[in-house]
Amino acid sequence: MKALRIVMAVLISLAMLYIARSNSRGQPEQIAHTDGAYTFEMTTVPKVTENQSDRVTVLVSGPLEGKRVVFRTSQPDNLTPDRMHDFAAVEMLPTPDRPGEFYVDVTAGKRGGRFHYYFELVDAAGTRQAAFTGENGAPFFLRYIGEVPKPVLLGHIFFIFATVFCIGLATVHAMGVIRGGNGLGSMARCLFWAAVFCFIGGYPLGIPMNYYAFNGLWEGVPFGTDATDNKTQLLLIYLLFAALASLGSFSQGRFGRDLFAPRTLGWIGMGAFGVMLFIYLIPHSIQFSARFTYAFCYTWTAVVVALYVWGLLRSRATRT
Numbered sequence: 001m002k003a004l005r006i007v008m009a010v011l012i013s014l015a016m017l018y019i020a021r022s023n024s025r026g027q028p029e030q031i032a033h034t035d036g037a038y039t040f041e042m043t044t045v046p047k048v049t050e051n052q053s054d055r056v057t058v059l060v061s062g063p064l065e066g067k068r069v070v071f072r073t074s075q076p077d078n079l080t081p082d083r084m085h086d087f088a089a090v091e092m093l094p095t096p097d098r099p100g101e102f103y104v105d106v107t108a109g110k111r112g113g114r115f116h117y118y119f120e121l122v123d124a125a126g127t128r129q130a131a132f133t134g135e136n137g138a139p140f141f142l143r144y145i146g147e148v149p150k151p152v153l154l155g156h157i158f159f160i161f162a163t164v165f166c167i168g169l170a171t172v173h174a175m176g177v178i179r180g181g182n183g184l185g186s187m188a189r190c191l192f193w194a195a196v197f198c199f200i201g202g203y204p205l206g207i208p209m210n211y212y213a214f215n216g217l218w219e220g221v222p223f224g225t226d227a228t229d230n231k232t233q234l235l236l237i238y239l240l241f242a243a244l245a246s247l248g249s250f251s252q253g254r255f256g257r258d259l260f261a262p263r264t265l266g267w268i269g270m271g272a273f274g275v276m277l278f279i280y281l282i283p284h285s286i287q288f289s290a291r292f293t294y295a296f297c298y299t300w301t302a303v304v305v306a307l308y309v310w311g312l313l314r315s316r317a318t319r320t
Contacts, residue, residue, distance in 0.1 A: 005172045012168030012273070013161060020280045033132050038062035038121055040132035047143040048108035056142075057095065057103040058119050058132065066124050068092075069102040073117040074139070081116050081139050089120075111146035112215035148212040156209050159201030166194035167239075167272050174269030177262055184262050187269045188246035194272065195239035202232040221297040225290045231279040234300055238275045241304045242268050245311055259311030 021027070032041045041059040048054045060069055072087040079086050092102035116139040119132040134140045170190035173183035203218065206229065210216045219226035220233040243250065246265050248257035258265060288296075 005169060008172050009165055009168035012171060013164040016164050016168075016276060016280050017161065019277075031134075035130035035132065036062075038130040040119060040130075042119075042132070044140065045106075045142055047145045048106065050108050050111040050144045050146050053105050053107045055103050055105050056117075057101055058092070059098075059101045060121065061100055062121075062130075064100065064121075067129060068122050068124075070120045070122055071104045071117060072120055072139075073106075073115055075115045079116075081141075084116075084118065084133075084139055087117070087139075092119075106142065108142075108144040110215065111144050111213065113144045114141050116141045143214075145213050146215065148209055152205060152208045152212065156201050156205040159197045159205060162197040163194050163201060163235075163239075164276065166190045166197060167276050170194060170269050171273040174266045174273075177266030177269065180263070184246070184249045184258075184265060185252070187266070188243070188250035191239060191246060191269060191272060192243040192250050195236065195243045198232065198236045198239055202229075202236060206232065221294055225288070225293040227282065227287050227293070230293060230297055231282060234297065235275055235279055237301055237304050239272060241308050242272050244308060257315060259308070259315045 028043050028046060030041070030043050032039065034040075039061040041061075042057065045054055045056050056071070058069065069092045071090040071092050072084070073090060074080070074083075074087055090104055092104045095101040095103050118134070118139045120128050121130040122128055167190070170187050173187035173190060176183040177187055207218050210219065210229070216224070216226075218224070218229060220229035245259045245268055247255055247259075249265070260268065
């Protein structure tokens with residue numbers, strides 16, 4: 001039975017990590033767009049290592065005689081996306097032996113930077129015939145990243161996987177607790193270690209990850225609005241709540257008592273899986289507005305803290 005629980009937890013972990021990777025906007029993806037008589041196809045280049053070069057290519061289908069493909073970029077003026085009409089124009093070169101494909105080589109600057117770009121098809125007079133942009137007419141962007149030392153990278157990956165595994169194992173135990181069976185102590189221990197591993201992977205290792213990759217530190221609320229750091233922070237807050245709520249079962253009564261009935265704690269344990277699934281369904285590297293990020297994160301924190309305080313007061317009231 002124990003082996004079956006471990007297998008189920010491993011499968012849950014692999015499923016979560018697959019979802020996270022599939023939703024990541026930091027991975028190259030195939031994009032196609034049709035504008036009038038022309039169809040554009042491209043495999044995105046979302047990031048380039050700082051001070052290194054990479055090639056951006058686009059395949060154009062349609063009547064190309066007398067036409068040029070232009071790479072419109074915010075470099076070197078670092079213009080914002082809402083000033084696309086002022087982007088610099090660089091004529092793309094045809095790829096040898098690949099009719100309809102054009103390329104341009106780009107060089108990344110210092111890690112943490114980025115530039116925006118899109119494509120235009122123009123005639124001999126420079127008049128736009130078609131354009132290839134991202135969603136809702138916004139430009140694509142390319143980020144500059146740094147090399148992360150392997151000990152930091154592998155350590156971060158290990159502790160994130162350990163977090164997911166512990167949540168998966170807690171979920172398996174929570175199912176039994178909800179049905180009225182045993183496993184509350186095991187679930188509580190899994191939630192405790194999930195919180196510990198999440199903290200280590202997100203902060204002592206997440207901060208140097210940010211520094212080496214993006215030249216920043218911790219960018220979760222209140223220090224920043226990065227969605228990835230905030231997702232880690234939101235999960236940690238819930239795991240701390242779940243671990244503290246079941247502290248009695250974890251410590252076998254040595255450091256306090258549980259704040260809720262076993263069945264309720266089982267649902268709280270299941271909630272850890274729900275929170276993890278929710279944050280992994282949010283595409284990795286996606287960014288939201290600062291106002292929305294702050295409002296959501298503070299609201300989430302307030303709700304979780306209120307639940308803990310309510311449980312704490314309720315628990316103390318039952319002892320008097």
